[in-house]
Amino acid sequence: MNPSTTSTRTRLSTETRQAEIVDTVLNLSDSVGPGAITTVDIARNLGLTQGAVFKHFPTKDAIWLAVIGWVESHLLSALDAVAAAAPTPLAGLQAVFMKHARFVAKHPGVPRLIFNELQKPKDTPVKRRARGMQESYRKLLMRLLTEAEKHGEVAAGLDREGAATLFIGALQGLMFQAMLAGSTAKMEAEARRVFALYLNAVRESS
Amino acid sequence: MNPSTTSTRTRLSTETRQAEIVDTVLNLSDSVGPGAITTVDIARNLGLTQGAVFKHFPTKDAIWLAVIGWVESHLLSALDAVAAAAPTPLAGLQAVFMKHARFVAKHPGVPRLIFNELQKPKDTPVKRRARGMQESYRKLLMRLLTEAEKHGEVAAGLDREGAATLFIGALQGLMFQAMLAGSTAKMEAEARRVFALYLNAVRESS
DNA sequence: CTGGTAAGTAATTGAACACTTACTATACGA
DNA sequence: TCGTATAGTAAGTGTTCAATTACTTACCAG
Numbered sequence: 217m218n219p220s221t222t223s224t225r226t227r228l229s230t231e232t233r234q235a236e237i238v239d240t241v242l243n244l245s246d247s248v249g250p251g252a253i254t255t256v257d258i259a260r261n262l263g264l265t266q267g268a269v270f271k272h273f274p275t276k277d278a279i280w281l282a283v284i285g286w287v288e289s290h291l292l293s294a295l296d297a298v299a300a301a302a303p304t305p306l307a308g309l310q311a312v313f314m315k316h317a318r319f320v321a322k323h324p325g326v327p328r329l330i331f332n333e334l335q336k337p338k339d340t341p342v343k344r345r346a347r348g349m350q351e352s353y354r355k356l357l358m359r360l361l362t363e364a365e366k367h368g369e370v371a372a373g374l375d376r377e378g379a380a381t382l383f384i385g386a387l388q389g390l391m392f393q394a395m396l397a398g399s400t401a402k403m404e405a406e407a408r409r410v411f412a413l414y415l416n417a418v419r420e421s422s
Numbered sequence: 423m424n425p426s427t428t429s430t431r432t433r434l435s436t437e438t439r440q441a442e443i444v445d446t447v448l449n450l451s452d453s454v455g456p457g458a459i460t461t462v463d464i465a466r467n468l469g470l471t472q473g474a475v476f477k478h479f480p481t482k483d484a485i486w487l488a489v490i491g492w493v494e495s496h497l498l499s500a501l502d503a504v505a506a507a508a509p510t511p512l513a514g515l516q517a518v519f520m521k522h523a524r525f526v527a528k529h530p531g532v533p534r535l536i537f538n539e540l541q542k543p544k545d546t547p548v549k550r551r552a553r554g555m556q557e558s559y560r561k562l563l564m565r566l567l568t569e570a571e572k573h574g575e576v577a578a579g580l581d582r583e584g585a586a587t588l589f590i591g592a593l594q595g596l597m598f599q600a601m602l603a604g605s606t607a608k609m610e611a612e613a614r615r616v617f618a619l620y621l622n623a624v625r626e627s628s
Numbered sequence: 629c630t631g632g633t634a635a636g637t638a639a640t641t642g643a644a645c646a647c648t649t650a651c652t653a654t655a656c657g658a
Numbered sequence: 659t660c661g662t663a664t665a666g667t668a669a670g671t672g673t674t675c676a677a678t679t680a681c682t683t684a685c686c687a688g
Binding site: 640 | 659664680684686
Binding site for chain 3: 433434436470474478
């Protein structure tokens with residue numbers, strides 16, 4: 217990762233260090249667990265002393281905020297992209313579902329991070345941003361579902377709000393089960409099966 | 423909660439104290455958050471000193487284990503009961519779904535506790551028990567789904583494993599969203615809508 | 629009534645941790 | 659080439675917390 221092959225002497229700009237810290241925290245989030253990450257851990261992984269971390273972030277909380285920012289920009293833009301590239305709204309839904317599953321499988325630190333936030337009763341800034349993300353996500357889904365209904369791809373009179381809740385919920389459930397199993401290895405395969413069932417749910421009206 | 427109206431002098435048996443501690447921890451799990459609960463918190467809520475807690479549990483981890491034990495026995499037996507009381511397998515599925523949603527809404531400390539566990543990468547004893555619970559849960563669902571298929575209540579050739587995954591996943595997603603929203607108030611209503619969609623998924627075959 | 633078991637207290641211990649401070653030294657623009 | 663802004667170090671500081679220890683006292687069986 218950070219090869220000491222080159223005698224890369226320290227002294228990097230705050231911007232690059234911040235990016236390194238965010239990256240390191242995402243990795244540690246998977247290997248150590250977000251609740252157990254210490255500033256010593258972060259520093260050691262970067263080959264710095266603990267105090268140096270605070271040259272780039274004023275508090276530990278500020279680091280978490282930067283990390284959720286990274287997730288927000290990377291995940292949402294990826295989902296928007298695959299939705300836009302899909303030939304039909306329903307294909308878009310499938311693409312989003314699978315992309316989301318693959319993103320989480322590739323970055324297991326992300327669900328860990330979120331679970332750690334949700335475990336707190338307080339409405340932390342990180343939680344607020346996560347909620348904002350979910351709202352953007354819902355908007356994307358509602359747009360796709362509405363268009364799908366127009367094109368006759370889903371049942372007329374579908375409970376679209378409920379369908380959006382189930383869509384996101386199914387993915388969150390897959391995360392949950394992956395974390396419980398301790399591995400994201402089977403996640404993509406299970407996502408495929410679950411989405412097939414989801415399609416039945418939205419295509420047929422009660 | 424623990425009225426000093428009666429001059430209920432201390433000195434209770436370990437069994438009752440253990441039960442009190444488990445109950446207190448479940449409450450604190452919602453109000454303080456599982457990750458932030460300290461033995462001082464527990465003791466203060468029971469009107470004891472911090473050291474007294476360790477007369478009844480050898481370590482803090484032992485307390486968590488007792489709490490997950492409480493959840494396991496209460497939740498699973500309640501689900502078995504409503505499933506058995508239902509007139510048809512499909513009605514059983516609905517009863518289980520709604521009962522589960524109501525249980526979580528009534529005990530918000532429970533999902534918090536689980537999220538806190540899932541945030542850890544290590545395979546803790548608590549996590550193992552939660553996994554055991556999920557396996558029992560899956561068995562119950564598979565039984566209901568198989569019978570439902572026999573009675574023609576669900577599509578022949580249904581992907582039952584996937585349907586079980588989606589069933590549990592949908593509920594876990596509802597927990598997730600409730601924790602993100604900071605309240606379990608709307609959970610039962612959303613569960614109803616989501617289950618209606620779930621029915622479509624399992625009744626129609628692709 | 630009485631002796632021992634065990635529930636309780638009060639104080640302490642030692643480790644961990646986020647954050648600070650005083651100082652050093654490197655990169656870089658003028 | 660020099661001056662300065664700032665990334666980095668090393669050594670704290672104060673706090674929090676789980677667990678322990680030595681001691682006290684309530685309850686119950688014989």
